[in-house]
Amino acid sequence: MKNLLDEAISRPHIGTLEYQPKDFKPDVDVRWCAGCGGFSILSPVQRMMPDLGIPKEKIAFISGIGCSGRFPYYMDVYGFHGIHGRAIAIASGLKISRPDLSVWVATGDGDNMSIGGNHFIHGCRRNVDLNVIMFNNEVYSLTKGQYSPTSHKGQITKSSPLGALDEPFNPAALALGSGATFVARGFDKDRAHLQHLFKRAAEHKGFAFVEVYVNCNIFNDGAFDSFAKKDVREDKTVMLEHGKPLIFGKEKDKGVKLDGFKPTVVSLTDGSHSVADLLVHDEKDSTLAFILGNMTYNPEVPRPLGIFQSLERPSYDDSVQFQIDHEIETKGAGSISELLKGKESWEVK
């Protein structure tokens, strides 16, 4: 005997699941500034969605407040534009109560790492099956340009006219330290790679965290130029691929090798090192993930992009379901009238 909700949500999907990206575009203006890095997330998300083969009505996007917070309005699926910092908490309640849904979170560096930091770290450790995309523009944009927890030390913003004093978070390291199972990073200049990362996140059963460097051309233009600009990109970044050595450079002429725990750049052309000396990526090694995560702000090595870690662990929502099923299996579905009566009731006649 299904309850009303089960009944309402279990009606068979009518029509095709062979979606086109445009099927995910609602009929509204995108209210981001022209040139905003946010577009570079929106488009790969819309392109990737058809690949999932999930009915549109089974997908929900939850957001907090910030420029990223508007994301749900731009996806023609279910959407909830929450309050500042709480997207993961809202999404957790949704997913735990509705394991049938594909639940996504769109959040910002301020939304997720400043006011929402607690929900983020608990999301990581709890491993609720959410896909979290963090728009990291290293600034608070919607409030017009204050420094954020990922702004670099010394950054001049409207609220740090003399330079920010805080050490920034390293989002990948924070996620790993919090126990996240899936941690990845991409940037707005490489939409194809982002599409791949989002797909992998969707496939991951558990909490998937994808940090995306997005340029805010209004309040922090060029924040990522030092490694993301076309001409330097290949020399200043390295792509992480499971089972592959860390090779990079325009000419694929450099690699990353470990000196003890210390990653260092070596040349593959000066005869000193060969590919065999290089660090080989392993998504399942959480120590390696941490070493790679720690390369983030290290100017001597390229910035890693890709999947730092992808571990399997039961998701929280699955565990809840399992516990319920197990209880019912071993003890029988509870009888409400017995619950109400308890063990010490009496009759008045």
Place this chain on the structure above:
Amino acid sequence: MKNLLDEAISRPHIGTLEYQPKDFKPDVDVRWCAGCGGFSILSPVQRMMPDLGIPKEKIAFISGIGCSGRFPYYMDVYGFHGIHGRAIAIASGLKISRPDLSVWVATGDGDNMSIGGNHFIHGCRRNVDLNVIMFNNEVYSLTKGQYSPTSHKGQITKSSPLGALDEPFNPAALALGSGATFVARGFDKDRAHLQHLFKRAAEHKGFAFVEVYVNCNIFNDGAFDSFAKKDVREDKTVMLEHGKPLIFGKEKDKGVKLDGFKPTVVSLTDGSHSVADLLVHDEKDSTLAFILGNMTYNPEVPRPLGIFQSLERPSYDDSVQFQIDHEIETKGAGSISELLKGKESWEVK
């Protein structure tokens, strides 16, 4: 020209600074249960205090809510019993505005890692010069026994009668991932070691985090017995000492060695390994700290106790002071009347 506050707090200390531990005991009953692990923190703190040579009036203890929250009442220095989860935020405001003080935080696993998680991770990255002692009893005690974010999976508590489903935080890993400069761990059974850790924390200029396993004999009795009980202790824990190899065991007959990044236990007596093979602790190596931190819940290796990491980085409060001094030095102390006038004032005659 000193302001009123400077004037009030810069009066010379009268009398000796050669304190005795009892000088830090106020005339009140300690309202913890008999046998509570909290006593094992209170006593080494009181013993260590005289070593600091700081006038009592320059010391402040800030706490949140929980059994640990009562700590300030038991120290005859300045004390503030705050609200749940906010001790680090309160203490940060105090320390930033009053760099002359020695500011301590007493908090619990719930207070600091559950509701207070956000302030904790931001405290770590910001590196405000606080000394944070976390009473980790792996349970919420003051509210009479619910599971906490450090409770182990499957733990039966009043709010998890069927077993907790959450993966616990690994506090050391979380602190490291958040960018903490000083991360240490001790346990209630070894007060001398705690005293040493607290002293080191006090000496550390920056955010010092000391996790202490404390037994709650009412709601989670024996939580740490598997490695902390007298008979197994030496075989199940390993002490981290800077520059020293990781040797442990009742007979000092075992050691920890790295297999790649994987710590493994080796015997020093079966001829297979010698001390030279062992991992040597280095407080300055943050990758090593993470590897050691990750040993926490690994049943195949002993549980590490001691100082995981101690790095030097300017403290936030120092940076604030530096920025103020630098501004005044380069631009001159601001004139209020000019500030009020601004650049576009006019006269009405």
Place this chain on the structure above:
Amino acid sequence: MEKEIVYLDEITVRFAGDSGDGMQLAGKQFSNASASSGVDVNTFPDFPSEIRAPEGTLYGVSAFQIKLGSNSVNTHGDMIDVLVAMNASSLKVNIGNLKAGGMIIASTKGFDARNLKLAKYDSNPLEDGSLSKFNLIPLDIESIVKEELKGSGIHPKIVRKSKNFFALGLTYWLFNRPMEPTVKWLNTKFKSKADVLEANIRVLTAGWNYALKNDAFKNQYNFQPASFEKGTYRNISGNHAVALGLVVASKKANIPLFLGTYPITPATDILQYISGYKKYGIRHLQAEDEIAGITSAIGASYGGSLAATTTSGPGLSLKIEALGLAVITELPLVIINVQRGGPSTGLPTKPEQSDLYQAMYGRHGEAPLPVIAAASAADCFDMTIEASRLALKYMTPVILLTDGYIAQGTEPWKIPTMDELPDLAPKFCDDPKNFAPYKRDPKTLARMWAVPGMQGMEHRIGGLEKQDITGVVNQDPDNHQKMVELRQEKIDRITNDIPKLEVMGNPEAELLVIGWGSSYGAIKSAVDEKLKEGTKVAFVHLKHMNPFPSNLGEIVEKYDTILVPEMNMGQLKNILQARFIKPMIGLNKVQGQPFKTSDIKFKIDEILSQKEVVQ
């Protein structure tokens, strides 16, 4: 000696001792046994905020008070008839409430030098004659118990811990209550601990026999059975009733339940009950904080569950921002706030009614929502159902206020059958063509509800102001005015969907007492007693605080003088004055203690005598 059986209308018993003395257990057993044997019972556990305060101290005293009677028992009793005092401190802190002539059963071992000193007694009150106006029965319970169990081989620690069962046995004899329920309970509880089981049962029986045989106990007391309606009953606390109410509401709504919450005294019990209900298919999240508690519930509500969050004062303060989100997204949500003494951490284990303002007014922006309050432990069940009904029918968050007194205190509850309870089934929209997220039911003004998973109704909602009907983000001035007014109007209309108030007492009275929440019992008793004395007084009790019942205006107008007793500084009074533009008199007890019947009676007398003087 032949014992006389004396029939009583009602009596108040208080078990008091050290936190480790098992007084809560004894009290609970006594009340269960009493209730199940046909008398009416009302209880109040009263314990310190320390987990285990140092033994023997004044602040470490833990007590459990029970009033029993053959007529309807509304409070746990003002003054104590029989005090069980296990040590000197427990005598000291409770003696002030003992009736002249009342009985003290004192365990002499708890009056040794150390205990006397801790209790700050200069001489032993059991011996110095200072208790002469009471019926003092000092017993060396510890020795009696030891004697009883001698040779049993039971561990001395267990022997010592069974003292409370001796006291319990005594009182069972004294009030002629059956021991069977307790014996049954012991059998289940200590199934696997034969020694504890044996000790407790033997000691319990020893208590009974001691009273039976000892001359100090002259009378045995008894009650006419209370006149309960036919049905199945159990003793229930308010927190337990809320937990059951949530489960039942979700069954009656025929949608799943989700509880998102964070532990806090005195609300934690609700989470603890719910966490054991997995076999009823119930999901919950013990969240990282109160904010995640309520926002996860909002997420679940968005997903189509009956969503709830539970808390107490400091936690409610943290949920405020999210409450506004639930208001503007117009999602059903039940917020249960178990009030305790404030401000700030305040008196965490003590009851108060000081969160009414916050429930009514405590949000930024214009964010109206229904507020209701439970009158007693058992009423918490009905009010939880009512909160769920309003939330689902009107698509709105609803705050239910209870407090530490009724949350932890118990009374007999007639267990309802599912058919007696209202149908709460929500209407999910099933017509994509006609769907718009802010289209409203013309009668209730509730917006349409479609949840993820329903094809063709994909839509976006959020915290920004939205256009009427379409729900699209909108900043138009007139639209904002309209939406603010619609949200207000929706709540106002609930007035017509809640029962009118019935005036109790004398409708011709000059004085009307208006009560709310847990003070119901004390006010009702006071008014009943005054009526018996011939005083003309009337009484209404509010359960719906926002909106008020439709006839409250009429009623307020009718009475010359209005008294509003509250465990706060006059919050309801102020709200009523603003609404009905009529001055009222407050009786404001802010002591972390529930009202006594006598507090109310005294105030009624005072008002009426002043009125006479004036006339």
Place this chain on the structure above:
Amino acid sequence: MEKEIVYLDEITVRFAGDSGDGMQLAGKQFSNASASSGVDVNTFPDFPSEIRAPEGTLYGVSAFQIKLGSNSVNTHGDMIDVLVAMNASSLKVNIGNLKAGGMIIASTKGFDARNLKLAKYDSNPLEDGSLSKFNLIPLDIESIVKEELKGSGIHPKIVRKSKNFFALGLTYWLFNRPMEPTVKWLNTKFKSKADVLEANIRVLTAGWNYALKNDAFKNQYNFQPASFEKGTYRNISGNHAVALGLVVASKKANIPLFLGTYPITPATDILQYISGYKKYGIRHLQAEDEIAGITSAIGASYGGSLAATTTSGPGLSLKIEALGLAVITELPLVIINVQRGGPSTGLPTKPEQSDLYQAMYGRHGEAPLPVIAAASAADCFDMTIEASRLALKYMTPVILLTDGYIAQGTEPWKIPTMDELPDLAPKFCDDPKNFAPYKRDPKTLARMWAVPGMQGMEHRIGGLEKQDITGVVNQDPDNHQKMVELRQEKIDRITNDIPKLEVMGNPEAELLVIGWGSSYGAIKSAVDEKLKEGTKVAFVHLKHMNPFPSNLGEIVEKYDTILVPEMNMGQLKNILQARFIKPMIGLNKVQGQPFKTSDIKFKIDEILSQKEVVQ
């Protein structure tokens, strides 16, 4: 053509265009130049919540309105006299507020096919005769500017961006305002960008000259200088005034300032100003969230700083729990809440007055604290000083309410000298022997203040209820009642320490208008105009909301009919009704827009005409 100079009393100008058109800048320059040349000025920036809404859209219009006049200008003007419209959308959304006969200066390039379509115009209003009742001046500003800078080698992008300076030059000529302040400002601003500097100055001058020479501009308007008191003036916004107020308050208190805060619209400016004040020795923390913002401030207050936190609605909701902590620890703390449209995220860039309830009542437990409100941009300075005074003198958190209207709008401010301002120095206890943390000043009931670093006064405070005088944790019922009453009494006594209200207008009037907060300007103007028309109306404006000034009761009693206009659903009205048990009339505009003078006048007329009918 000879131009005629026409003298005006007052006029309202609105610069409107796309978010990228630099209208905020033009408006600001215009108001500064006007004010510094001796007229009174009141401004209101009105921009969308999108950062850069798509060009040409209706919701992307950004506007800046200035009213200038020779008499005291209290509002930014109801209706527009001169509208500068840089594109079709900006005409569309503003035309409704343009007076009949008003002037439209339209930039024709903004009315091309694309712009017309985005503005949803079917035909070009500049050409289709639909604007015939206005004085329409279409100009091809873009071509004129291009022409002007031809051959200068300046980048076309810079040329295009300088359009707003052309419009500014035009209006400078039109209202005979000096260009020098703007030229000076440009020189500082673009010191290192010679091309931008040159372009802007040339275009500005071109605007002036164009108007001078073109026949479309028949008249030049001028004003008698406003009658300002002697002194130094500047234009100031409410947020800027708060920032300066905090700095000055700390100097007058002679203790350091600490601001703990988190950015939120429209309060962020305050943080931004303060963050640049390091050379004044000021410390602040841009915290991780609002809770850390306020709790870090509490920590700093505990340490002896003047501590403040700034926020807006959603942030205030998050600070609620900590506010209770400040109340019970009785620490000085200034909370500045810049109100915006609610509930929830609501209308983040629009003003509203709907957080009054929350400020007054929005805490769990009995947690009274002073609430004050600023009446205008410049008044924000005085009220910040007042908030600091009350906080330090009474050892209490104080909430200062402003709103998005006065926070961002500007008016001329007479800069005070330090001597004119009250001494705010707190008294730190300097007598360890006599010290107890909850010993009180017999007059103010403020508790003693000793801070870490002071020898011999080491003590502990916190959120649990505490014993009178000693501050030791205490759960005694009578003590709790006493402490609750003391905390209330302390706040109540402030009544005697704040100015009595002065009734403006006709003291014999039948109708009293009671205002609060930013609606001061509109109400004052409306009442003044009605008085001029001979209507008997009186007006008081509240700046102290809790406690009220001591003579408010008297005043309320005196008047038959009371009107309370508010940008909410009647919050002050309700509070007044509860307090003075008198029905009042609300005028409730909840549209994210400040009151117009005409809104108030209309309501006054309505009330008075109904009264006549009744009589």
